[in-house]
Structure formats: structure tokens, C-alpha cells
Amino acid sequence: MTGLEHATLGVLLLIGLIIGPVLVYIERARRDRNLYVRRLPGVDAIDEAAGRSAEIGKPLVFTSGLTSIGPILYACLGVLFYVARKAARYKLRLLAPQCDPTVMAVIEETVRDAYRSEGRLAFFDPQSIRFLSDEQFAFAAGYMGLVQREQIAAAFLFGSFAAESLLLAEAGQQVGAMQVAATTSPEQVAFFICSCDYTLIGEELFGASAYLSREPVQLGSLYGQDRAKLVFMVLIVIGVLIATWNQSLAPYFWGPGAGLIPDVMYWLHYELWAT
């Protein structure tokens, strides 16, 4: 692999192992849309939250927090699209406070598309997509004020969050809003679990959109990435076994084959991974 600077054979192999199953399962999902996806209570709660908002006549809030343009935002858009469709169908007010102007443009377009797909574009209010501030705590202060003033019925906190996560979630908690949160940041998961009614952890954020839309591409991706994870799990187990053998057991064995595992490990590490 002469000439490559960062990619090694091992890295390319791993990318192949992740992407390969995804492509296979997307194709399979196109043929069979009834692929099973386990229920996520947090995702089921989205309908409940929309219903509650319709009952009490108060708005819904969807925020993607500090998420910038990237895969996490894209995963959130699927859920936003679903929530916005519900809002359009039941004539609910959907507020989407923003802290990143580029994300705001994407969010506005997604909500507009959702209203259009429900045939209710006239009900779409561009001012419901509000830019608050690109400063973390100024955004949090703006969000808390908005939640208090509007006395929201439900809040969806999907995306990347940092220290402001608890401020946002507690603001919803104080007005008695039903809250569903989803983040890939392990540090913030604990805060959301404490303050929200439902929390999607890590990759569940990516699965939510597939679960809601049952689109073949998203379903296939979900299936494919699960298989890819399986490959990683097997690799981790093999790695643990090899490391355990080398460090704890190999010194007690002699004879032919005793040096085989260290050799394999050396090859994996220096020849395949770092080539």
C-alpha cells in the first residue's frame, strides 16, 4: 500500500466490513419492507407527546442543541420530519429554537417539506424556526425563556448536547412538559435520563428515524450496521483472547504452536493494521 498516508489495509478492510452489510441489507429492505425493528419506547412516545400537545393546545418544541451539519443532524432530521408532519396534521405549533445558523436553514427546509407533504404548507410559520444564539449558554437561556413563556406541552431534544443539556431538560420539566431526548454523548445521557420521560441512548438516535419512517434505505442501514457491530464484537473477543493468551497463559506453554498467537498478533498489528 505504498503511497497511502493515513489509510492502511486494515482500515480499508474495516470500512468494507461496515459498509458491505449496509449495502446488502438496503437492497434486501427494498424487496421486503417488513424487516423487524425492536420497539423503542422513546420513539413510541413521540405520538403520545403530539397527542398530548393537541389535547391541551400548547406547542411542541424540537431542538437539535449544539448539533452542527453532519451525520448526527441528518439522523435527527428523520425524527423532526415525523414530528413536523404530526404537527401539520393536528395543526399544532412546532417551535424549533436553533443555535447554528447553517443548521437552522436545513431544519427550516425539513419542516417546510413536512408541512408540504401533509398538504398544509399554508400553516407553516417560518418564525417558528428561531435562531437564539450561537453561544452555548446564551442559547440555553433563550431556550429556557421560550419554554417558560410558551408553557410547552412536549419537548424533543435530539442531537449533540454539552453542559447545557440539563438546563434545557430541567426547563421542560419545570413546565410539566413531556420530554423525549436522544444523544450520542455518554456524558449527557445521565442528565437526560434524570430529567426526561424517555431517553434514546447512542445509536438509538440513528435508529429512531428508521423505526418511524420504515423507509428501506434507513431500515437496511440499521440492519447493516447491526451486522457490522457484530463483526466488531467478534474482533473484540478475538483481541481479548489473544491479549489474554499472550499476557497470562503463553508463558506456561512450550512446544510447537506456543509462539503462533504472538505471531498472529504481530502480523495483525504491524503488517495489516499499520501497513
Added chain:
Amino acid sequence: MNYRFRLIRIFTFLGGIYFFLQYVLPAKLGPFTFGKYHEEISNGFILMGAMAVGLGLINLLMVHGSRLVFRRTGWVNSAALLLAMALMIVITAADWLRTQKIAAQAAGLDMLAQFSRRISSDYQSQRTDVLPFWERNRLLLEAGSSQLAVVYESLEAAANLAGRSTDPALKTRLSAGLQETAAHLKETESLLKELELESSTASSMSPNEDLARALGRLQVSWRELLGLQYASSITRKVYDFLYQGLFMSLGAAMFALLGFYIASAAYRAFRLRSAESGLMMAAALVVMLGQIPLGVWIWYGFPELRLWLLQIPSTAASRAIEMGAAIAGLVMAFRMWLSIEPESFR
């Protein structure tokens, strides 16, 4: 498929493949140099980001401007926000212009230093396509004299300010800055006079080298002095009050609220409602006891148990979450790159 979507698809694919190859391939591969226009491309992204800031500004003006115009509920808050925004824009622009001016003034001395150094190096490399060194030295003397006159003027202004100032700390700093700059100015002046201005066949060029170094020192001390003068101006004081005094303090206050919210969230989380919450409470109790001296007094094993809980089960769970999210993110990125997207996003 409409043209808009096709265009987005093409740009996404090209952008994706460029960044992938730029990362993977070496800087130079045969006749191709992949990173050649990387800076320009990155600047393009910065430009797009800057344009997006304009979007945010327009959104704020529309939301709060309409509320103000039609006197809707909360219009006073909107008025305060717009007023604060306008004030901050004006003050920040004034601050930026002033700091730019200071930088430009100081850059004049730096240019002279470079010119002086260049005269010396050109003479030593025996360049023939430039003016002879003594003529260039005359030009340097002319430009240097007028530049030093500007420095003199600012020294007088700084001395006046130091005389008027009631702030002892600022007074001391200004006096020290004045002394240092005046000393460098004197040194530079005398070196300017030592420049060789007559035609000659042999020269050591040492006055030029010395002058370049002296100009460098003068530039640093003068810039500091100009900065000190600016720090006592009304613009800077208003800027500091708005940014450091208000904005930063309000941000810190928001952060401080977290302490109270953590307590209330923890209270809700630790109510024993199920076996899971019981387990969580037990783990939290061990972690807390392992953190405080009282825990060690109860049982000496708490700190070790706390460490085990944090390093083994907690880290394992955290890594599992991160790994799952990373794989899902990679797949999502791949889908974005190839525009393999569901109908709803087209």
C-alpha cells in the same frame, strides 16, 4: 429527479471524494498534488459559514422586528434584544477598526525593518537589478524619519494621557511603556543617522542590520503603548463592560445554575421506584462515599470500589455507546456521501 437535487448530489459526492482522498493520499502523488487548493476550499467553507451567520441575523430581525412593529406580547424584550444587538455590533466594529489601525501603524515599522534587512541581503548577494544600496538607504532614511515623527506624536499623546489619568495602575504602565518606547525611539534615530548614504564600493552593512533589529524592538514597545492608550478609551471601556462585564458574567451565571439543577435532577433520579433505580442509587452512593473522607472513615474500601465502578462497568458502557454511535455515524456519512437517501429528504 429534479436539477436541484441532481446538483446537490454531484456536489456532495465530489466534496466527499475530495476530503476522503485528501486525507488518505500523500500530499504529492506523481504529477498530482491533492492538497494544493485545500486552503482555498477551506476558506470557501468559512465563507459559507459567515453567510450563514447573516441568516441568523435576518431571522432574529424578522422574529423580534415583527413583534416590535406589531406590539405583540413581549415586544419590550424584543426591543431590548435588538437594541443590545445593535449596540454590540457598533461597539465590536469600532473595537475591530481601532485594533486594525493599531496593527497597521505598527506594521509600518515592521516594513521598514524588513526593507533595511533586504538592503543588506541584496548588497551581500550582489544583486544588480535594484537601486544601489546608498540610494535605497536614502529612501529608508526618508521613510523612517516620517514614521518616527508619527511615533513622537503618539508618545506626546501617551504622556498627556498618563498626566491626566486618575488610575494609578494605568499611569504606572503608561509611564513604563513611555520610557521603554522613548529609549527604543532614540536608539532607532541614532541608527538611522548611521546609515551609509554615499556611494561606496565596500560596506559592512552592519548599520542596516542594527537598524532592522532596533525597529523591531521599537515596533513591539510602541504597539504595546498604543494598546495601553486604546485600553483607556471610551470604546474599549464600553466593549469591556458589555462583553466581559455583562455577557461573560451572564454566561457564568447560567453555568452556575447547573449546580442547583443537578441536585433536583438527582433527587428525582434517586427515588426508589424500581429495581433499576435502586441499583443506580446504590452505585451512586458508593461513588459518592468513595469521593469523600467520610466514606473512607466508614469503610476503607469505598475509594477502590468507586474507582472500579467508574473504570470498569461505567467505561465499558460508555465505550459501547460511543462505538455504536460511531458505526451508525459512519454509515450515515456514507449514505450522505452517496446520496442514498429516502424519498422524504429529496
